[in-house]
Amino acid sequence: MPSPAPPIHHLSRCTVKPPPLPPKRCHLTPWDLAMFSVHYIQKGLLFANLPPSLSTDQIIDRLKSSLSTALLHFYPLAGRFVTEEAHDENQKVTGLFLSIDCNGEGAEFIHAIADKITVSDVLSPSDDVPSFIRSFFPLDGAINHDGHTQPLLSIQLTELADGIFIGCSFNHAVGDGTSYWNFFNAWAQIARTKGVAPLSRPPVHDRWFIDGSDTAPIKLPFTHPDDFIESFSPPPLREKIFHFSVQSIARLKAKANQECGTNSISSHQALSALVWRSITRTRNLSADQKTSCRLAAQNRGRLSPPLSPDYFGNSIYPIIGTTTVGELLNHDLGWAAWLLNRTVADHNDSTIRGRLMAWMARPVVYPQSLFDPFSVMMGSSPRFDLYGCDFGWGKPVAGRSGSANKFDGKVTSYLGWEGVGSVDLEVCLVPESMSALESDEEFMSVVCPPLEPEVLVRANN
The missing domain is CATH 3.30.559.10 (Chloramphenicol acetyltransferase-like domain)
Structure with missing residues (x-):
């Protein structure tokens, strides 16, 4: 604790x-x-x-x-x-x-x-x-x-x-x-x-x-x-870092693609599908309950013409895959990953402009309480160059976050210490769900044992 x-x-x-x-x-x-x-x-x-x-x-x-x-x-x-x-x-x-x-x-x-x-x-x-x-x-x-x-x-x-x-x-x-x-x-x-x-x-x-x-x-x-201003206080949460090596991510991606007979599922989609299924399983929800996996996605490269990758401002939307708990858990990992893959593919210039026009017609300021408690939110990205932030005394050992924007089901992705292809996930769950996740066989079979601090420090210097 x-x-x-x-x-x-x-x-x-x-x-x-x-x-x-x-x-x-x-x-x-x-x-x-x-x-x-x-x-x-x-x-x-x-x-x-x-x-x-x-x-x-x-x-x-x-x-x-x-x-x-x-x-x-x-x-x-x-x-x-x-x-x-x-x-x-x-x-x-x-x-x-x-x-x-x-x-x-x-x-x-x-x-x-x-x-x-x-x-x-x-x-x-x-x-x-x-x-x-x-x-x-x-x-x-x-x-x-x-x-x-x-x-x-x-x-x-x-x-x-x-x-x-x-x-x-x-x-x-x-x-x-x-x-x-x-x-x-x-x-x-x-x-x-x-x-x-x-x-x-x-x-x-x-x-x-x-x-x-x-x-x-x-x-x-x-x-x-x-x-439009709202105060939000989440319930007591446990927060834990889970590490996924280059090899474990590669195996997970290959498994998801093999299960649905494709090669278009990305590492992030496969990992998000794993997290979505595993967290949903911990919640003991009814089979007909709707559940969603929300992927925080930037719009810069999806616009036509594209925005500069260095555009300074907000340019993000959640890409939302939705199904029932029964459908999610009765199918395999590849099925969930393919659902997310199709949802991502549909997020294009036309979709983004449509969402913007809808917002302009009825502007809204998002409250945090709007988040669906039966869902999972995958935030941040392992593409962000955390370990490139060298101020002149060596690269960082790790990244961590504060208490902001956290709730039950919030998952934050970081680049893993091994570099491109490895991922650290910061998972926020209510205590009973976290305890169940730590015992979830599908999830823990992909998680790698953590390094001891002194080994991690040596690996990043």
Whole structure:
């Protein structure tokens, strides 16, 4: 079960600003506006074996100076949200316009210390993710709308007994996971090269609108933020990391393709089908209960013409495969994977534009409570370059997340420590379901035994 939290002390807090820039107003797309009632993205990196020649003060100075430069490139993150009311001829409020005031107000940087916590404590390979990790992330519990008064980006460096953890809270209405990791990798590149080399992937800031125009904001049909802001508290959850090696993923993919006589099922579809079936089995639902597997998918490459992979903003939709519990569990893995494969294939330019037009006709801000408790949500992606975030003192040992956007059935994918082809899954379930998952034969037959922390540290240095 989750471990008790050792003491974590905040030593300092400051604002990091970019060099002065001309003021700019950034209008938001439907993809951005729909995110205002969910949490910030909270992802962070664990570093060990730091060079003894680097003091903590030197590390902090490097992070702050490189962050200032990074904010020059990713300038919306240094701004704040603003809301303007729309009125009719009688001055009655008819809607709200939300946008980013790119005013250079800055990002937050916090220095904390947790000298009773070790790298091994964070990794806890055989146990649940420790509850103290949520203290490594600032703005805990903040929703994206809070970016009116809170920074859109907040960084916390936590000193551990034998390493450091860099936790980042990134407003999800500003960008999605692709944008988040593009920023994190760019920040690391600036720190590593001392800003000398040009960015390998400079962000593309022109917001994409279906009509091609970004000159006018979109009016939300609400008269007050309370009309679309919702608080969400999940039930008590267990969180655990499961590792899948290159070989186990390859075998799973081959099995799914063989069972349905195809070669078009991807590794992610096969793994998602496995997770969907296994978690559904733990819930002991009736056979006629509807269940879904939602795959977080970016739209950039699916549009025609495609958006740049470096587009900075939100461009994601959940791709949803739905069936009954009986159908899901009475068929084999390949059947479930093929269902997801067909659902993914149907998510194309026409589908995306149709969903956007439907949203424009009836704008909605997604509440977290909307999630179906009989379903599974596969978030993030093992394609994100977690281990490429080298700030100049070596690559990370592992990635971890905060408490944001978690609920029963949320599964977060990370690139595994072995590199491309391996996957780490962070699974969030109510305690009774997690206990059942740990005993699920189909699932655990694909999971690989965890490495001991010292072996993992050596493998990533």
